[in-house]
Amino acid sequence: ALAAPMYFVEERVIGPSLGQENIDKGVLSTQIGFLLVAIWMVVFFRLFGLIANFAFVVNLAMILTVMSWIGASLTLPGIAGIVITIGMAVDANVLICERIREEMKWGASPKQAIIAGYDRAYNTIFDSNLTTFLVAFILFAIGTGPIKGFAVTLMIGIVCSMFTAITVTRAIVQLIYGKKRNLSKLSI
Numbered sequence: 001a002l003a004a005p006m007y008f009v010e011e012r013v014i015g016p017s018l019g020q021e022n023i024d025k026g027v028l029s030t031q032i033g034f035l036l037v038a039i040w041m042v043v044f045f046r047l048f049g050l051i052a053n054f055a056f057v058v059n060l061a062m063i064l065t066v067m068s069w070i071g072a073s074l075t076l077p078g079i080a081g082i083v084i085t086i087g088m089a090v091d092a093n094v095l096i097c098e099r100i101r102e103e104m105k106w107g108a109s110p111k112q113a114i115i116a117g118y119d120r121a122y123n124t125i126f127d128s129n130l131t132t133f134l135v136a137f138i139l140f141a142i143g144t145g146p147i148k149g150f151a152v153t154l155m156i157g158i159v160c161s162m163f164t165a166i167t168v169t170r171a172i173v174q175l176i177y178g179k180k181r182n183l184s185k186l187s188i
Contacts, residue, residue, distance in 0.1 A: 026079040033083060037090055045097045047187035051172045052093035055164040059089050062160040067153065077150035085157025088132060092165035095121040100188055110183045118170050125165060133158045
């Protein structure tokens with residue numbers, strides 16, 4: 001109890017529509033960010049960027065599927081976890097594409113460049129994703145409420161991102177370039 005009297009100068013009531021509005025804005029910003037990243041990837045990495053964009057879609061579908069399986073609801077912190085996951089997936093694909101370009105500059109054949117690019121980028125991708133996963137796990141262990149939701153989404157996203165960035169993109173690249181015998185250049 002306060003010794004001095006309290007007078008209300010202004011009082012505001014926040015209804016459920018504000019929460020829905022924030023979620024709608026979060027989803028819209030994620031969609032715009034995803035679209036801009038997709039355009040950027042195609043402009044800078046051509047066919048490999050298109051393959052990475054497909055992997056982003058698979059990644060998002062996997063995240064939502066796993067969240068559905070475990071009964072998690074998508075909240076604003078969860079959307080933030082998805083946005084960070086998209087960033088991590090972009091980072092992984094950029095690392096792979098840049099490694100392939102470096103291998104081509106150093107004189108490797110296109111097929112050798114693909115193999116070496118994926119192999120050399122793997123350790124860096126694994127390390128960055130592992131540290132992010134560990135931070136998300138710590139957030140989940142000591143956090144409450146929205147922090148746990150963010151951490152769960154981020155952990156699921158990191159695992160899905162590792163799979164799509166390394167396995168899915170490599171499989172598609174192999175399907176496109178694997179059987180070509182006289183491959184002289186890559187669309188990267």
